[in-house]
Amino acid sequence: MRMYASKSKVKSTANMVPGSKQPLTSELALDEYAKAEEKMKSAVEWFKKECAAVETRASGRITPAILDPVRVVLPDSKAAVRLDHIATVGVREGSTLLITLFEEKNMKHVEQALYASKIPNIVPQKQDDRTIKIPIPRPTVEARTVLYTAATRQAEESRVQLRKQLQASLKRGKFEKRSVEMEEASRLSQ
Structure with a gap:
């Protein structure tokens, strides 16, 4: 325990709290x-x-999470929706993403959203009326x-x-x- 002297009496520093330990008041x-x-x-x-x-x-590693930033603007809704709300996204053969749309009418809008997202190495290839294949190179x-x-x-x-x-x-x-x-x-x- 340290003690220091003042002019009139000796004070102990044992009960003093340093500034860094004081709570915000x-x-x-x-x-x-x-x-x-x-x-x-x-x-x-x-x-x-x-x-x-x-x-x-x-x-x-290829995961459907790669397409999380993609937002699709549909003509019947004012706000952009996430891709997983209008389609399922899966992985095939470890290097290909497969997007299966719930409704055929959204194909054009999904393709536009994929190009607009500007995710590197994302080049959608239309398979049929409801399926888009995206091969992703190593x-x-x-x-x-x-x-x-x-x-x-x-x-x-x-x-x-x-x-x-x-x-x-x-x-x-x-x-x-x-x-x-x-x-x-x-x-x-x-």
């Missing part, structure tokens, strides 16, 4: 901390999802290198987003330097 700080934490978590979750997709593409070394550089760029973009969110949070919270609130907010971005 300001309502504004707690609210801003919660908002920043939520936004940062969503940015990290987005990056994890993107990394999983890149890993799947780089490994050469990734080459160059393709894997491109995926790696894209993932590296996405990682840096995620870091930038986290730093921007931290700075915006600190600015909105108007925290003082070396305050408990500042330390807690800084800990979020680590």
